[in-house]
Amino acid sequence: MLRSNCCISIRPCTAKQPSFHRLHHSISSSLSSGRITLHGGDGSVSSSRLRDLVFVVNPQGANGRTAKEWKKLLPYLRTRLGKDCNIKESLTSGPSHAIDITREAIRDGADAVIAVGGDGTLHEVVNGFFWEGKPVGNLNGEANHSAALGLIPLGTGSDFARTFGWKNDPCEAVERIAKGVRSRVDVGVINHEESDLHYFINVADVHLSAKAGFYASKYKKFGSLCYVIGALQAFMGHHNRDMRIKVKNSQKSLLHQSEQVNGGEWEIYPQVTALCVGNAKYFGGGMKITPNAVPGNGNLEVVVLQDFKWYDFILKLHKLYNGTHLSVNNVSSRSVQSIEIEEISESGSVYVQSDGEHLGFLPRKFQPTHTKILFKVNSSCLIINLTLEAKQTTMVSSSLSFHSIAAATVNPIYAVRSTFRRNSRQYFSTGVSCRGQSPPTNEPQTTTSKGGGEPENVLLKIAWYGSELLGIAASAFRSPASPPPPTTTEQDYEIPVDCSGRAVRVAVVDSIKHDFKRSYFVTGDLTPAVYEEKCEFADPAGSFKGLARFKRNCTNFGSLIEKSNMKLMKWENFEEKGVGHWKFSCVMSFPWKPILSATGYTEYYFDMESGKICRHVEHWNVPKIALFKQLLRPSRGLMGTTQN
Ligand SMILES: Nc1ncnc2c1ncn2[C@@H]1O[C@H](COP(=O)(O)OP(=O)(O)OP(=O)(O)O)[C@@H](O)[C@H]1O
Structure with missing residues (x-):
């Protein structure tokens, strides 16, 4: 990687920036x-x-x-x-x-x-x-x-x-x-040289995050999982790059709590992993990347991540989501009115995106234009x-x-003189005045969608999807010589039913207990006859329907595990459900052989008509962060557990 001479300086703003008030x-x-x-x-x-x-x-x-x-x-x-x-x-x-x-x-x-x-x-x-x-x-x-x-x-x-x-x-x-x-x-x-001015309203960013965004856009069909896949793909072949930046009218270093006295001179930022310029706070499906950005204060918040390794993202991911990453080493933040960025080695491989849209690569020459609007x-x-x-x-x-x-004056927007031309080709059939055409119902027919969720929830989702993905990948790489997932006579097992055709509760519960003995978490060995085909499987991170997917996830998870131990500690019966309290531990087959150990419980809801399990809801008693830490902690691989 090329490094060149650098100087770091920031010039105080001399240009008058109109003061901003949030207007209501x-x-x-x-x-x-x-x-x-x-x-x-x-x-x-x-x-x-x-x-x-x-x-x-x-x-x-x-x-x-x-x-x-x-x-x-x-x-x-x-x-x-x-x-x-x-x-x-x-x-x-x-x-x-x-x-x-x-x-x-x-x-x-x-x-x-x-x-x-x-x-x-x-x-x-x-x-x-x-x-x-x-x-x-x-x-x-x-x-x-x-x-x-x-x-x-x-x-x-x-x-x-x-x-x-x-x-x-x-x-x-x-x-x-x-x-x-x-x-x-x-x-x-x-x-951007050779192209028109480009506007952004949320966050513009360069390098790793922009590359991740580029890949994520190809996997939107996977919903929020696209960001995980995009990030994983972006890490491949990633190199941190030395960059030169020049900011203008920077007022205060948020990290060092000091006033900047220089401006308009080039500064070197070695080993930049990502540089994000925020007009607003979030990107990448909920990461609070520029937590101090205020969309109406006339400034942009610049956050620079330097010398990050892949494991830094795992260790600090939760901080990126909740916006506390500014206190982390190698992360700096400042408020600016303008910033120019240059990649020193001019590799032409540094991605640029704005508002999640791929813009190209960090160019070598630009002609900035300042427009006050x-x-x-x-x-x-x-x-x-x-x-x-x-x-x-x-x-x-x-x-x-x-x-x-930014600009200071406000125009009254409703003092308008025009009449709206109605002949626009681009308005489709419903582009007509709705006056007097209200539909009979006043009730909205929409359903609330997921989005804008808590950062922790996003983190959980990523962990969920990430582990599912990892499991799929591991199963794909599983050696053909590996023993196939155990086949059981439970496939053919028929659950006894009562006179109304409903599965006998005690038999269903017995099957569940039996599945625990066979460590279904890692083997996928479940008794299909006691589950509704469209049974919902949920944990705090997400949910899906279908026994086949759950079995596949369990089997794939098993392929990441060397040894495991699962024990049903207690069973409770309620009218509409049974609750199994369990203890689980395993040695993961990563090179550092981390040990996961947790307790939790699973709620099994029974369908009133069929008597079979229609909802399977898992709860882990261990905080997610603790699980994450367990995953990263090396062990000697010693554990007196049952061979998986
Ligand atoms: N009719 C269309 N067919 C295909 N792509 C379209 C069409 N209209 C717009 N697009 C492109 O779809 C892309 C994504 O759209 P949009 O941002 O609305 O959804 P999203 O990517 O699911 O949401 P988010 O960006 O918030 O993650 C945009 O880049 C846009 O250029």
Whole structure:
């Protein structure tokens, strides 16, 4: 790896940065009345009209779930907002289409463009607010009119929404839109030689995290598991790289609690693993990577991870999720207004992504452009009002630069003069005024989706999916000479039934006890006859249905284990369920032979009709972190246990 001379310095900001206040302009009156008052040039009130809301829907978001949720949401949306707004729906036909839709909608005078999907869709809609470095204006020449940005988070990660504490709950999002409270957010701009300016609203990052994001996008069909697979793949062939950065208007090193006195000079950051520039706090499906970022304060938070090894991520993963990683060695953070980044060796292999979208590789030359633009965002519903404030300060350097864009003035966004043109080609069939067309039902048909969950939950999910994946991988590499999973006569066992055809409870419980004796955790040896075919298997990290998958997971887990011991300590009977308290220990077959040891209990719920097990819920008494630590602790491989 190439290292070159370096100097580290930061110049204090001399440029005036407009001060930012979070604005909460209530527009609920506009929304509830459904009317926007239009003022004539002499200030006279001329007429009023309904607000035009354009919903840009990515039907492929969250592996197709966005389309399903949207279909269910639309009737409710019309009921809730249709009285006051023209609701237009526009489905994207492929990548980047949302950019064009947004531009055209704004040119046509839309009052708000609302992204429906994940961060990728939001990212495209944000980029649609700009054209050649300037905010797009409507073609009616209304100086005071500027479109707002909204969000119904329905993606896989939906990380931007997490900063505001919003869940992937479309009904909640509609309520936020209906309330209409607005505040402003900044938008970052990325300059890249030979390409247009690129805007981001959440987090832009380079190197390992960006590479992981690149791979994760290929596995979205696996839901949040895509981030685990992406990260594993990104580690292959990864090398930390020396980088040079130049920041501007940095105020305070958050890590060292000191004021920066220099700015605008190059600093060397050796062995950078990842560098993240946050306008908001979360990325990668819930990692609180830039925990001090505030989307409306005019600054970006830069977090640099240096010299991380793969095991550092395992050891510190929970800190990355809960945002406490800034206290870790080799992690630094600072607040900046702009940053330029250069890879010293110019390998051209350093990935860049913004808002989870792959942008290319760290280039060698850039021409940053500073554009001051005003964004006001609805802090609760994310309606961003965008107004051009100032533009074009050009500086030349050989780096990638991220700017926070901000401005001080606020335009009243509902003093609009235009009428919304209704002939846009891009509005699909439902793009009509919903006034008076409310569906008969007022009840939302949507289901609440997972998302915006607790960091610990995400960690658990990763552990769950990770172990499942590891098990699958291990089973794939299992030697053909290895003995096949034990086959048992239990496959053919028929459970006795009572006169109403229901499985006899005592026989079911006996079978469960028998399965414990055969260490079903690691052998997958379960008695199929006592389980419903679609039995649900759950633990605090997740759940799925189907005995076959559970058996496969157990068998695969077994292939990672050298020795194990499982004991049913106590059994309790209740009317609708039985509870088995167990003790489990094993030696993993990793080179450092870690020993896992835990107690826990499993609840077996019985189906009232068939008498078979319909839910199998596992609880581990050991904290997850303790399990993680056990996994990393080497042993001598000595354990007086039953051979698996
Ligand atoms: N009609 C479409 N067909 C295929 N891809 C599309 C289509 N419309 C948009 N896309 C692309 O889908 C990608 C992902 O979309 P989106 O971000 O909404 O969902 P997600 O990836 O599941 O969520 P998140 O980004 O929050 O993890 C975007 O990069 C976008 O370019």
